[in-house]
Amino acid sequence: MPTIxxxxxxxxxxxxxxxxxxxxxDHVNLAIESGEFIGIIGHTGSGKSTLIQQxxxxxxxxxxxxxxxxxxxWKEPKKIRRVRFRVGMVFQYPEHQLFEETVLKDISFGxxxxxxxxxEILRKAKEAAEFVGMKPELLEKSPFELSGGEKRRAxxxxxxxxxxxxxxxxxxxxxxxxxxxxxxxxxxxxxHRYRKNTVLLVSHSMEDIARVADRVLVMNGGKAAxxxxxxxxxxxxxxxxxxxxxxxxxxxxxxxLRADGYPVADGVLxxxxxxxxxxxxxxxxRLLRAQ
Amino acid sequence: MDYLQTADVRFAYxxxxxxxxxxxxxxxxxxxxxxxxVALLGHNGSGKSTIAKHxxxxxxxxxxxxxADGMDTMDESLKYxxxxxxxxxxxxxxxxxxxxxxxxxxAFGPENLGVPPEEIRERVExxxxxxxxxxxxxxxxxxLSGGQKQRIAIAGILAMxxxxxxxxxxxxxxxxxxxxxxxxxITRLNREQGITVVLITxxxxxxxxxxxxxxxDSGRVLLDGTPREVFSHVELLKKHELDVPQATELAHRLxxxxxxLPEGVLDEEECVxxxxxxxxx
Numbered sequence: 001m002p003t004i005x006x007x008x009x010x011x012x013x014x015x016x017x018x019x020x021x022x023x024x025x026d027h028v029n030l031a032i033e034s035g036e037f038i039g040i041i042g043h044t045g046s047g048k049s050t051l052i053q054q055x056x057x058x059x060x061x062x063x064x065x066x067x068x069x070x071x072x073x074w075k076e077p078k079k080i081r082r083v084r085f086r087v088g089m090v091f092q093y094p095e096h097q098l099f100e101e102t103v104l105k106d107i108s109f110g111x112x113x114x115x116x117x118x119x120e121i122l123r124k125a126k127e128a129a130e131f132v133g134m135k136p137e138l139l140e141k142s143p144f145e146l147s148g149g150e151k152r153r154a155x156x157x158x159x160x161x162x163x164x165x166x167x168x169x170x171x172x173x174x175x176x177x178x179x180x181x182x183x184x185x186x187x188x189x190x191x192h193r194y195r196k197n198t199v200l201l202v203s204h205s206m207e208d209i210a211r212v213a214d215r216v217l218v219m220n221g222g223k224a225a226x227x228x229x230x231x232x233x234x235x236x237x238x239x240x241x242x243x244x245x246x247x248x249x250x251x252x253x254x255x256x257l258r259a260d261g262y263p264v265a266d267g268v269l270x271x272x273x274x275x276x277x278x279x280x281x282x283x284x285x286r287l288l289r290a291q
Numbered sequence: 292m293d294y295l296q297t298a299d300v301r302f303a304y305x306x307x308x309x310x311x312x313x314x315x316x317x318x319x320x321x322x323x324x325x326x327x328x329v330a331l332l333g334h335n336g337s338g339k340s341t342i343a344k345h346x347x348x349x350x351x352x353x354x355x356x357x358x359a360d361g362m363d364t365m366d367e368s369l370k371y372x373x374x375x376x377x378x379x380x381x382x383x384x385x386x387x388x389x390x391x392x393x394x395x396x397x398a399f400g401p402e403n404l405g406v407p408p409e410e411i412r413e414r415v416e417x418x419x420x421x422x423x424x425x426x427x428x429x430x431x432x433x434x435l436s437g438g439q440k441q442r443i444a445i446a447g448i449l450a451m452x453x454x455x456x457x458x459x460x461x462x463x464x465x466x467x468x469x470x471x472x473x474x475x476x477i478t479r480l481n482r483e484q485g486i487t488v489v490l491i492t493x494x495x496x497x498x499x500x501x502x503x504x505x506x507x508d509s510g511r512v513l514l515d516g517t518p519r520e521v522f523s524h525v526e527l528l529k530k531h532e533l534d535v536p537q538a539t540e541l542a543h544r545l546x547x548x549x550x551x552l553p554e555g556v557l558d559e560e561e562c563v564x565x566x567x568x569x570x571x572x
Binding site: 149174177178181204245248249250252260271274279 | 333334335336382436437460463464465466467468469470493495496532533534536537538540541544545548550558559562563566567569570
């Protein structure tokens with residue numbers, strides 16, 4: 001797969017030139033392939049938010065580069081708006097940003113700004129609403145009549161409607177209940193599978209990341225501390241804990257069994273996988289006993 | 292009567308004219324004893340936050356009664372006394388801090404109660420030490436991490452010398468370390484100072500650390516018991532759109548496949564021990 005998004009020595013310093021300079025992102029080099037699902041973890045203040053805001057041109061790097069399909073996004077600063085259509089960003093608690101009279105108008109806001117025809121706008125908005133499981137009868141309501149979970153979905157649909165090549169979601173499941181979290185994650189997953197575009201998901205929930213990500217980027221102290229397959233990252237539980245992170249409970253259980261000498265794999269990520277590994281062990285033990 | 296006592300509480304938010312208000316609480320009878328640590332679970336819309344806001348007279352029942360330390364929350368003249376004894380911590384720490392310096396923020400409550408300045412100083416110091424934030428007393432709240440901000444919000448309540456703290460998803464916005472800091476703080480306050488804790492959470496691994504778990508569904512109490520009792524009802528919880536810890540579910544699913552494992556495994560320690568016993572050393 002070709003590289004879609006790349007950073008080269010990407011650096012961001014707040015308060016540059018003052019005595020309060022703080023390096024939030026420190027020489028980060030990443031290459032993200034088209035169609036990948038990337039999880040981003042790191043404690044508060046690790047640089048994740050500053051990093052993603054640079055990826056869609058909301059912040060301009062103090063040094064280094066962000067390349068979108070090989071081209072520096074700041075090559076022509078006047079065209080940065082176009083980058084923001086191609087790299088769509090769903091902020092934390094996006095429901096606070098709904099403002100239109102109807103849900104449909106709100107979801108259409110992005111595509112309308114892109115200068116599409118009315119037909120195109122409507123088609124994209126309706127398709128996006130479907131991706132996030134928004135019932136059609138809700139589209140003509142005021143966003144303020146929706147429940148918290150529905151508002152969240154409407155806000156996400158507003159970004160999906162721009163049909164970005166890269167979709168960045170900053171803690172999309174924060175504050176949702178376990179079922180709401182499950183449903184929203186599944187919707188994002190099926191959107192990713194269907195559109196085959198690139199998704200970057202920032203989350204404090206290691207369980208969510210373990211479930212959906214192909215690769216995980218771990219930010220720590222402004223640096224990319226790890227960037228590897230999800231299983232490989234979560235096999236490094238102790239290092240993650242030292243960075244104020246954890247591994248999913250299921251991974252921790254399996255890592256401990258492995259450390260105690262049981263023949264299970266490193267970095268088991270889901271319950272299903274754990275069961276697949278444990279069931280045969282149980283079988284073997286029965287056979288041994290029968291002999 | 293228990294320290295917090297609700298008797299057949301019904302509640303509906305006010306609706307527009309002509310619309311029948313939907314009942315959020317449909318007869319909740321629940322008693323929380325002094326010194327308990329209770330986790331309150333339920334999906335969004337189950338009524339758990341609504342019942343929590345009844346405990347300190349933030350909301351008043353449309354039917355039934357709520358008593359805090361024996362005081363009827365409908366009695367307007369007792370409102371401030373009830374709120375002093377039962378403090379509420381909310382999800383977003385940024386909406387709860389009012390002053391530009393940590394110690395002033397913590398002093399805000401006792402100042403409003405008319406506590407003499409000398410005593411306020413003592414209370415602020417004590418409260419900040421209890422949440423292990425004394426070293427940050429002169430810092431600006433906006434410079435703190437989410438977990439630190441929530442501990443300051445808890446200190447602000449402690450400075451009012453409460454009997455009980457109700458926390459409504461205090462860790463929803465925090466990273467894993469921040470969550471752990473808040474959990475350890477409330478666990479310690481409960482154990483060492485005997486403060487009654489009611490913790491509303493969507494994180495099952497937090498709920499297992501409470502002494503008692505109450506599950507709400509459709510405005511009613513669905514389950515009420517020790518974490519082990521409650522989390523042995525895996526299928527029932529799933530049916531009501533709730534989760535169980537992964538350790539619990541792993542043991543439950545393997546058991547369903549014929550493995551001899553106990554029901555109601557709560558955390559990774561118990562799960563690893565049970566699995567190693569099953570698989571043989």
